[in-house]
Amino acid sequence: MSDGERKRRFDALFATYSSDIVAYCGWRSATASDAQDAVAEVFLTAWRRLDELPGGEAARVWLYATARKVIANQRRSNRRRKALEDRLTLEAAVPRPPDPEETLVHEALRRLGSADREVLLLAEWEGLSPAQIASVLGCLPVTARGRLHRARRRFRTVFEELSRVANELPVRHPRAAVEGGS
């Protein structure tokens, strides 16, 4: 592949999938700067391995799988911040949920196990099929389908329970206490 062809292919790849990878790294990474590192690393890896990259939709799955590995490496090499990462992973995606419904969603996601959360968001936020999720996670499609089914069920249960409690108690945004000066 000539340099010009490489550049054109990379441009097309980036134009098509950069928003997906930015979004994915956003909710998977502990901080915005980690997400930025991860996005850069994913596409730099893609640039280096452009000749090996599959075409079409498979390239998208390849990018997700690479991003997953990059973020896993980040976490391993960043053990000092591990506890903080766990606490902040969802906050990093959307720092301040602006409405009660979103607060419920994030709390429900936080209460899921990390494996449930990952498979659920790959399906619901990234729009991947069970077969594509299996490729990203490195498992059999039937396994991915089973995990997704269980994650959906757990999310629905937790969300419904939180909604029920929220309807019984007024939702109080933590910011209100500060802004109220109490």
Place this chain on the structure above:
Amino acid sequence: MNTSRSFEALRRSNPRAKAGFAESVEAAAAAIQARVAAGAGVSDPQTSFPRRRLIGVVAATLLAVAAAVAALSTIGSPGTEDATAAVKRAATVTAASAERSGTAVVRITHNGELWAGTTIRWHGADLAVRSDAPQRRGRAGSWLLVVDGILYGVEPGRGWVVLGKPENIDPGSGTTPDEYLASVREDVGGVTLRRTTGGMTGLQKRSLDDGSTVYSGTVAAGLIAREAGLKGGQPIRVLPFGNVAHDEAADPSAPLQAAVTVGADNVIREIAVTWGSNASAWAYTVTYSGLGATAAPIAPANARPLRERWP
């Protein structure tokens, strides 16, 4: 409950729908495309550079590259770039760069005299906040340091003291260190920067000899001094980095004069806000430096446990 409601709510929470997402993609696109286009050794998989350092270097250079791309993109089309778009882009680049580390020097003057000053250095979740204020209330030179989630302070006559986890400490001021530090992180993370520059109107552009550009205009005080609180039982509004907003700046609807200095590399160097009259003139400036390149603060080796105060 309708089963689909939970999943509809989940899909509505997709980060793609959030404000600023398009800007994140845009910034990443410009930076990475330029990095790859430039080559710069990226295609060499046999590099001896340590992996982590490579990632760090990439992260550190991405925004510089983005800034360079942004700067270069205006060379061929002078005058075609809208000032609002230029400030917005500079805020995006600066905020992203500031996310990792940086230094902000905050100064407030009243009638030309230094009223308050703070220097904030941050690196990841670690922070060093030093009061540079004149000798008001004996606080000049005081430090607040957070390293690895532990808060350190300086006690007069005792030196460094381990204060513990920020969230567990309430100094009785109405704002815990954890809340204060959260607001500092918000300020340095670009939220305040984007809100301030995004709210500027009537922008005028002025070029400086060093290649910098100053964008001046007005901004509602409420966009600058957004936080409300209580001090001495009186409602106050708080400027970014924790200073009290006086006079007009305490009225959210008051128009304040603002000037944003953007370097030739498209990174914001300074934000200056002024208000008041000759009888009571205020100036508030935040000067940024070392974005993406400020070293992490180090925990003081000689810090003593707080409990030693009550043996």
